[in-house]
Amino acid sequence: MIDSVVEFLQGNFWALTALKLVAILGLIPVSGLAIGFAELKLSAKMQNRVGPYFAGGRWGWAQLLADGIKFIQKEDIIPADADRPVFRWAPALVMVSTVGLFVVIPFWDGGAVADLSIGIFYVLAISSISTIGILMAGWSSANKYSLMGGLRAAGQLIAYELPMVLAVIGVVIMAGTMSLSGIIKAQADFSLFGWSGFGDQPIANFISPFFILQFVGFLIFFISALAELSRIPFDMPIAESELVTGYLTEYSGFRFLFFFLAEFANMFTMSAIAATLFLGGYLGPFVNVVPWLGPLYLVTKIGVLCFLMIWFRWTFPRFREDQLQSVAWKVLVPLGLANIVVTAIFKVVM
Amino acid sequence: MMDFTEPVTWVASILGLVIAISGFIVVTSKNLIHAALGLVGALAGTAGLFLVLSAEFVAWVLVLVYIGAVLVLFLFGIMITRAPVGYDVDLDNDRKVIAAVGAGSLFVLTSFAALDSFGDTALLGIGDPTSTGDLADALLGRFVLPFELVSFVLLAALIGGITVARKDATPIAVGETEE
Numbered sequence: 001m002i003d004s005v006v007e008f009l010q011g012n013f014w015a016l017t018a019l020k021l022v023a024i025l026g027l028i029p030v031s032g033l034a035i036g037f038a039e040l041k042l043s044a045k046m047q048n049r050v051g052p053y054f055a056g057g058r059w060g061w062a063q064l065l066a067d068g069i070k071f072i073q074k075e076d077i078i079p080a081d082a083d084r085p086v087f088r089w090a091p092a093l094v095m096v097s098t099v100g101l102f103v104v105i106p107f108w109d110g111g112a113v114a115d116l117s118i119g120i121f122y123v124l125a126i127s128s129i130s131t132i133g134i135l136m137a138g139w140s141s142a143n144k145y146s147l148m149g150g151l152r153a154a155g156q157l158i159a160y161e162l163p164m165v166l167a168v169i170g171v172v173i174m175a176g177t178m179s180l181s182g183i184i185k186a187q188a189d190f191s192l193f194g195w196s197g198f199g200d201q202p203i204a205n206f207i208s209p210f211f212i213l214q215f216v217g218f219l220i221f222f223i224s225a226l227a228e229l230s231r232i233p234f235d236m237p238i239a240e241s242e243l244v245t246g247y248l249t250e251y252s253g254f255r256f257l258f259f260f261l262a263e264f265a266n267m268f269t270m271s272a273i274a275a276t277l278f279l280g281g282y283l284g285p286f287v288n289v290v291p292w293l294g295p296l297y298l299v300t301k302i303g304v305l306c307f308l309m310i311w312f313r314w315t316f317p318r319f320r321e322d323q324l325q326s327v328a329w330k331v332l333v334p335l336g337l338a339n340i341v342v343t344a345i346f347k348v349v350m
Numbered sequence: 351m352m353d354f355t356e357p358v359t360w361v362a363s364i365l366g367l368v369i370a371i372s373g374f375i376v377v378t379s380k381n382l383i384h385a386a387l388g389l390v391g392a393l394a395g396t397a398g399l400f401l402v403l404s405a406e407f408v409a410w411v412l413v414l415v416y417i418g419a420v421l422v423l424f425l426f427g428i429m430i431t432r433a434p435v436g437y438d439v440d441l442d443n444d445r446k447v448i449a450a451v452g453a454g455s456l457f458v459l460t461s462f463a464a465l466d467s468f469g470d471t472a473l474l475g476i477g478d479p480t481s482t483g484d485l486a487d488a489l490l491g492r493f494v495l496p497f498e499l500v501s502f503v504l505l506a507a508l509i510g511g512i513t514v515a516r517k518d519a520t521p522i523a524v525g526e527t528e529e
Contacts, residue, residue: 083381083383086383086384086387116406117406117479117481118406118410121414122410124414124418125410125413125414126413128417128419128422129413129417129418131418131422132387132390132421132422132425135422135425135426135429136387138429139383139425139429140383150429151426151429154422154426155426157422158426161418161419
């Protein structure tokens with residue numbers, strides 16, 4: 001039964017594509033809601049509260065599901081002065097970027113919707129599209145808070161895209177490829193700059209993640225990812241107390257849900273990309289013997305990174321706008337450039 | 351030749367239509383932001399066209415550099431200076447007839463040249479993407495001199511930009527306080 005289904009799918013390009021699309025469209029709300037719920041519960045724990053309690057009967061597990069249904073039922077309000085077409089399309093553009101990111105994440109060996117040879121380059125390109133959506137949302141709302149939020153978001157995303165690219169280049173030099181599956185495989189053999197001390201026993205599939213040798217790169221990438229996601233301490237674009245949530249101010253109902261879902265789903269994808277680049281992705285002990293462990297390892301690593309992001313949010317205060325810019329341009333960019341130089345020298349010399 | 355039994359021809363034609371319509375919006379829109387967003391559409395369509403032609407790397411470069419950086423800066427610049435929601439009347443000027451004639455003749459010229467040289471070439475399905483490694487070899491091997499020259503020009507432009515933008519600190523005379 002299963003064999004015939006697999007055979008049918010492998011022979012039929014469109015059926016396979018449709019199935020992959022459905023899987024991704026299902027994964028986005030699931031991952032978004034799961035991380036959103038984790039955020040609610042963890043923040044409650046960190047602040048010694050109970051958090052959501054009643055929805056769903058136990059632990060309030062259905063809280064965000066109920067929230068989502070509530071958002072769908074709400075009226076779709078468009079401000080009278082808003083630029084209607086731009087206002088309507090902005091959330092869609094942000095969502096396009098999120099969907100595009102899910103496409104290339106390798107969940108197991110060969111388990112990506114599309115394994116592009118320039119995977120990480122594609123990731124950087126497609127994630128920059130959401131900036132346009134945010135600028136559109138900020139401007140079309142015809143609201144000064146929204147405009148300020150949109151401009152802050154754009155300034156922040158431009159500033160932090162650069163260190164992120166620089167951090168990725170270090171990994172690309174180490175791996176010698178831009179393909180995400182290639183980068184993972186480069187972390188599979190236990191070799192430090194070409195020195196393989198332990199040969200290729202099965203246990204050698206235990207990873208030597210780039211996290212170790214590219215620690216600076218990992219730090220830069222993670223900080224930039226926080227900024228790209230507009231998470232505290234980089235949440236000036238949606239600062240409630242200054243801008244009444246910035247470019248989101250005028251959005252309600254379904255369109256707000258789109259932004260909300262994209263934000264949490266992007267936490268998932270950014271963590272997945274970071275896990276792929278620096279933590280060995282789906283690799284882990286015995287994954288070459290028991291392949292279904294792969295997705296579990298990946299989700300665990302994503303969970304750890306998401307936990308870090310949530311932890312930061314409830315521990316750190318917000319940066320000031322000029323501090324944000326100087327961290328990006330005066331610290332992270334030079335550090336990223338130095339990292340590239342050092343990595344390249346080691347790659348050539350050793 | 352246009353062979354409409356090939357799905358690729360349909361995809362390419364639709365992308366061409368998207369580019370044409372967005373380009374039209376760019377030049378005719380009376381709103382600066384709409385014009386910039388039209389440019390996003392035109393560039394996205396061009397990236398799609400490159401994908402159809404198996405030039406994967408060029409397509410994503412277009413998205414990363416033009417949509418993700420240049421147009422974001424455009425939009426940022428427009429919004430931070432003048433961005434009224436609604437219509438901006440002064441965007442039109444009297445030279446639009448001449449501009450239309452110029453653009454029209456350029457279109458005729460390039461389409462004639464393209465048809466003359468590639469008119470018989472058919473799009474045959476989407477092949478394997480061009481290897482980025484080959485592209486890098488060409489850039490840093492055979493074309494290394496032009497490549498470095500372009501980098502030099504960009505460096506000069508960068509330094510020029512900094513020179514224009516920086517404000518030299520005026521020396522403070524004794525007894526005077528800095529504002």
